[in-house]
Amino acid sequence: MLPVAERHDSSGPLPSDVGVKSPMKVLNGRWKSVAELGGSALASISTTAILFAVTGWDSTFAIFVLSLMLFLMIYSVVCFVEHGALEAKSKIATVAIWLLALAGATPLVAIIFYVIANGLPVVAGHFPHFLTNSMVQAADGTAPISKAGVGAAILGTFEQVGLTALLAIPLSVVCAIFFVESKSRYANIIRMVVDAMTGTPSIVAGLFIYEIWVLPRGTSGKMGLAGSLALFVIMLPIVTRTTEEMISIVPGSIKEAALALGAPKWKVMLLVILPTAKAGIVTAAILGIARSVGETAPVLFTAGGSNFYNLNPFHGVQDDLPLRMYQAIFSHGSNADAEAWGTGFVLMSLVLALFVIARFVGAGKQGSPRKIRMLIARTRKSKETANVAPAS
């Protein structure tokens, strides 16, 4: 409903019978398009409303779809009548793409909105102990929410993901360099394996570590480190592939310049190519971290989850944010929902912060992918193509 309603609001003074041939000559330019859009929207919504009132259907989704289709039809007619076939096509395409994009973005925005609306009050209302308490006080799910907290989970997430990053990122960069530099057949095979690994169902990663790490150690097998290892399986291929991408967009001319100065290959990589791709590699690493922070399945039977603070990732079960959420939902306690939303909010804020940092670094000063692309564009003297003007 969102896009249609918006058009409706901004339509301003309207001739009521826009759908019919109307003397619109009085309006021109921007206002005319607004009137056309608003009129079509109004017409489609009223038609839908009448239709549904008469037939007595009441499906929100059906209302949405029907009014959208009617809107496009009416708008097409209006455009053809007012502007002729050529301009009408352009206008209809523009509007259709906008509508589809908005329809696609609506659920995404809705999720963020939901988490904030439900999670923020929990965190803010029980600040700061929601962020510092461990879950132990509310373990049976009947204690008041003021006892609950995600402190242990935050600690666990930082330790587990930190360890993962420590293991995975350096190895990823080395792998990426290997893929970029090596021309051997084996490199291609390994690259294919890594590609396949990016699609590993995360629960399989968890199962794998459970089999080789947790089970052999019996009852003391679950620990933060085991979670890290499972996350490692998730993070390594993602960071490797992105880093490889970032290294390979460094223009060949820069590599040639370095080689022509009499540099050995390893120095070219270390002193020229990696610094040039630095921002891109940092971005890759942060995106990999952001991805693993939110993974539940890999840590489920490896880190185990816990209601207690556990500082030591190498011994004993440990909580983390996705697990906290998972367990809150399944606790069936009186505060299950609130705890889960609160945890979700904290988790999402963390991921969001990481993405913002990644964006920031990616757009940073020197050697960012954008800068490199700009440099390539400049040397190619590429011409900017004119923007297709929106309907106005």
Added chain:
Amino acid sequence: MARDVSAWFGSNYVLEKISLVMEPGKVTALIGPSGCGKSTFLRILNRMHELIPSAKMAGAVELDGIDVYGPLLKVTETRLRIGMVFQRPNPFPSMTIAQNVLSGLKLAGIKVQNKDELVMHCLERAGLWKEARNRLNDSGAALSGGQQQRLCIARALAVRPNVLLMDEPCSALDPISTRVIEETISEISREVTVVIVTHNMQQAQRVSDNCALFLVDGEGQPGHIVEAGPSQLVFSSPKDPRTADYVEGRFG
């Protein structure tokens, strides 16, 4: 000097038995239409040719009597002594202007005492000092195209090469930057042997002592040298009628 240099890309025969002496301390200009193998020849001189997977070559290149492809010189050493400036300016975007100038030393593992002085000296010789003196710590990518090219020349000079190869160094530049770079070339040619590829006949006449014309006879044929000699002779009284046609612009 080069003797009987031939080159292939895969099965494509692009250079046939090129022999050319590039005199020390002189500027040699290579002229000829596009695609006749001038760049390929230049890249053979400092062993950049072999970086292309399908590339092959035959013949010998000597630097002060030492075989460049022989066991006495390592590849990196060859490239260190025979510097190169490319058609498109390619400063390192991750480095500042000063770092760009010093990058060759760092990449080749050479230590120097007085870095600031070296930066100043090289930028001066490349004709960039006046414009860059106050922005030595800006990114190399922040300069204009002509300035970037002069930065590349300064970078190439910083390692004190014996020879400097320049592949159409001015083809992407405006006339004023071109003029500055030409002055730079005359400036440095006292100490460095320069080999320059150019499509600009006036430029070849202005800057070079010696000149060699490359031509291909037809589609799929290898490039070869039609005429080589002192520039004045080549331009004023060419021996080969094709040279006369080419330098006067009557030709492909």
